[in-house]
Amino acid sequence: MRITVCFTGLKTEPWVQGLRAALPQASVEEWRTGASQADYAVVWAPPQQFLDEQPRLKGIFNIGAGVDALLQRRLPPQALVIRLDDAGMSMQMAEFVCHALIRHFRELDGYEADVKQGKWSYRKPRPRSEMPVGIMGLGVLGERVARAVAQFDFPVLGWNRASRTIPGVRCYAGQAAFSEFLAGTRVLVCLLPLTAETENIMNRETLSRLLPGGYVINVARGAHLVDDDLIALLDSGHLAGAALDVFRTEPLPAQHPFWRHPKITLTPHTSARTLRDESIAQIAGKVLALARGEPIAGVVDVKRGY
Ligand SMILES: NC(=O)c1ccc[n+]([C@@H]2O[C@H](COP(=O)([O-])OP(=O)(O)OC[C@H]3O[C@@H](n4cnc5c(N)ncnc54)[C@H](OP(=O)(O)O)[C@@H]3O)[C@@H](O)[C@H]2O)c1
Numbered sequence: 001m002r003i004t005v006c007f008t009g010l011k012t013e014p015w016v017q018g019l020r021a022a023l024p025q026a027s028v029e030e031w032r033t034g035a036s037q038a039d040y041a042v043v044w045a046p047p048q049q050f051l052d053e054q055p056r057l058k059g060i061f062n063i064g065a066g067v068d069a070l071l072q073r074r075l076p077p078q079a080l081v082i083r084l085d086d087a088g089m090s091m092q093m094a095e096f097v098c099h100a101l102i103r104h105f106r107e108l109d110g111y112e113a114d115v116k117q118g119k120w121s122y123r124k125p126r127p128r129s130e131m132p133v134g135i136m137g138l139g140v141l142g143e144r145v146a147r148a149v150a151q152f153d154f155p156v157l158g159w160n161r162a163s164r165t166i167p168g169v170r171c172y173a174g175q176a177a178f179s180e181f182l183a184g185t186r187v188l189v190c191l192l193p194l195t196a197e198t199e200n201i202m203n204r205e206t207l208s209r210l211l212p213g214g215y216v217i218n219v220a221r222g223a224h225l226v227d228d229d230l231i232a233l234l235d236s237g238h239l240a241g242a243a244l245d246v247f248r249t250e251p252l253p254a255q256h257p258f259w260r261h262p263k264i265t266l267t268p269h270t271s272a273r274t275l276r277d278e279s280i281a282q283i284a285g286k287v288l289a290l291a292r293g294e295p296i297a298g299v300v301d302v303k304r305g306y
Helices: 013-024 048-053 089-105 108-116 141-153 173-184 204-208 226-236 276-291
Strands: 001-007 027-030 041-044 059-062 078-081 132-134 157-159 170-173 187-190 214-218 239-244 263-268
Touching: 001 013, 001 214, 013 276, 041 157, 041 239, 041 276, 048 157, 059 276, 078 108, 089 108, 089 239, 108 173, 132 141, 141 157, 157 173, 170 173, 187 239, 204 226, 226 239
Parallel strands: 001 027, 001 041, 041 059, 059 078, 132 157, 132 187, 157 170, 187 214, 214 239, 239 263
Antiparallel strands: none
16 A cells, blocks of 8 residues: 655655554655655645646545645545544644633733733623623534533534534524524634635624624634624724634735734634644554545545535
8 A cells, every 4th residue: 555645834754754653564655746656645735736646546634624725626536535533633722712712701811911010900700601602613623612612601602504412502503593693602713614605704794793892713714704804893892802823824924914903812823733643643544444445534525625
């Protein structure tokens, strides 16, 4: 069995070594132009040339959960596209979202600013019943985040395509329920995949429907959010703030207004990182399962886009 590794912008060598150790029966090589045909590919932002030169791939493992960029490429039609299925990401995402939520709810930025000025001052505690948290997308990451937020006794709402039942989470399904979901939400968390249906989903109209003093946590993709609409609603006071981890252009251009907006906290796309050892173990397990003809989790529905 041949496995080829093709990354843009990431070091390939540790992955090649890790996959060789996990799959001693396979030949694992970094892709080079003109390389022989592989059975499986492990990729991150592969060039189109790679996909064109490897028309016989049976499976393409993306070393991330989101496959929106990969699906923009022309892929060998028979190849399964396989995403990372958690591999340590959902716990990181739960930590990150709970941290952003609690920092906002407990006004920790305000306390930090006060302390820096030598002020010993108190802010009035807010009831958590007034801070309902709405999570868009209840997949591998969204469900874990919803459960974690519910542990802190915030009211939790979830919005998905299919209807779901998650203890402690009021679940809404489909377009027909979207308005009601938004109207009951003060802190909006985006954990949707980026598809034609979800692009620009956080815009002036939808964000205006949040409860007053809303807060936006975007940890999915930058193109879910209309940047200018967010700024307008922050400046009008309808929204209290935003924690943004993902952007339309990454790295965020130096002149982008998000860098300096006083109500925006930003991080450089780091809310849930790919953990190499966990990912290699998962990919190796799936390669072996596929070789035995067994079904695997994490196969992307290419038409649906996630
Ligand atoms: N910032 C970071 O570091 C980072 C790291 C990892 C991932 N991400 C992003 O997070 C996204 C989510 O990851 P995941 O693993 O949780 O994905 P997932 O398991 O594929 O879950 C996606 C969820 O979104 C729902 N959904 C999709 N389209 C919808 C629509 N039009 N309306 C309502 N709900 C819709 C799906 O509903 P159904 O179940 O009903 O289909 C599903 O519950 C990824 O696609 C990626 O872009 C970001």
